[in-house]
Amino acid sequence: MDHHEHHDLPDGGRALTGVALSATLHCLTGCAIGEVLGMVIGTAAGFSELGTVAISVTLAFFFGYLLTSIPLLRGGLALAAVVPIALASDTLSIATMEVVDNLVMVAVPGAMEAGLGDVLFWGSLSFALAVAGAVAIPVNRWLIARGKGHAVVHRTGIHGGPSPRVVGALAAVALAFGTAVLVAEALDGDEPAHGGEHAARVTGAWHPPSVPAS
Template sequence: MLDQFVRSVEQAFEPARELLVPILSDPAVLTGWAVLVAVTLGVLWWDLWNRNEELGSLMKAVWTLVVLYSGPFGLAVYWYTGRTQIPHDSIWRRGFRSTAHCYSGCGAGEVTGFVLMIGVLAVESTLLTAAATFSLAYLFGFALTVGPLMQDGVGFSEAVMDALYSETPSITIMEIAAIGTDLLLAGGAKITEPLFWGGLAFSLSVGFLAAYPVNVGLIVAGVKEGMSNPAEMGDDTDASNAQGAD
């Protein structure tokens, strides 16, 4: 039954696979992507340390990982939702920030899982690779959700419980989409092949896009509040500076 389902999914997405695999297998494309990511990381770090130093250290780490995984797309998400200069907050911005927190940890877990299972241990079982990668992604995503919540002033126990029930749906959807995409595009690729890394990079952003509407829905339903408005951090800092000047 499971094998039949997997084959039907592969057949349904075969046109997309035929289109994407040659692109993701091209060393020139992979090199160009690496250069683009390096440039966008430079822009992010300049902005974080020159114009948005109010953001906590964990938030800076979150945005660094988001841009590392998704390059210009990750930088656009940061620019739209994560800077103290945003003109106003909204459910859509909160949804992006919540997804980014989940994504930063899950991405690290996914990369670790695939590198460990395929590159280091040379595991041939697709099911075992998927299960181990999902477990690591969940663990990393959970940890990088609890940390920023605690920096926002939430207690440890409350942060753990909040992450447990509010992040599980997002992490689950994100990793089903990301791991499934990676296995569909790069299943069988070795760690030394460009397709291994190209498929991994592409799958991470697919996971983000799949989890975004889930996070928005959870915020609308009141299951989660979303991470704090960075513009308020800027306002608090400005107010403190003004009081100090007085």
Template sequence: MDTNSWRTAITATLHCLTGCAVGEVLGMVLATWWGWGNAASIALAIGLAFFFGYLLTFTGVRRSGADVRTAVRAAVAADTVSILVMELVDNGFVLAVPGAIDAMLTDALFWVSLGASLAIAFVVTVPVNRWMIARGLGHAAVHHLHAGHAAHEGHAAHEGHAGHETHMHH
């Protein structure tokens, strides 16, 4: 079993989880502040989860020397499926727990259900990310850029490039 691909999948999923958590909490804060209903609150939280998930990857790729266009493409390729799976599981869980959707930021139920839903989403999303990475998809593209070689595509399947210090130059 390739432990590197599992490590890469876990790192990628934690990255995603961070963006999703920030988006969920900020969405709840804003929706409560603006007096929005549940459907609008969920839509805002999902939109912000995608935004912050993409932003974290985009920032990392930009830091490694990629141009804006390449960084945007890498973030979308790396995170779309991951965030989608995470948000489906996360919001599905919150909708399934009685009262969780109506819990406010001051309610323990909000934080408990958010924590539990993100934990479950993490467990579900790691194997999805690993499957994609093993096929040179998703976060393999980001590690491909971090490794600083865009020339030969087949190398993306050999993840574990996180330790490389070379960067892509334009």
């Protein structure tokens, strides 16, 4: 955790985009923890799509607020002061990520029905989180430029949490992995000559063609 004197945030240009990116990566950490945990719990427990989404969103907000609150509490702020700061800082950013993330998960065929041992589940979730983070960057930039969002935390002079560089690297890996999985799935589904054979293999109904005796 770092304490430093307050200084003005940039009001435009690449500097403001950099601050927005850092704030988004911080928020994405909490969202990813909650989203992954919620999807794992919902999938393992056999919840409906709506139930799985609900628990994922709830946990994403919880961990998002928690990661913002811990440094502030350690910095000496009272809980009564921390709660409104966390709400003002993270609510719109988390909401944006959750809407995008869950829309992607629901939109990808088979993603919500895939099991925890299925690469499609993890690939879809990785891709969804990376896309959600990218969409949230302009939202956070807009908020910070108006003295809202992460700017509220910045005014306390207390900063902490995971390294944006580490989170950014993990997000890049997640995007690459998720994209590769979805592209492979799409290419596999675009093979009409083997589509029926593939489905039959999965259900166990496929048998190799017999070879006539010579």
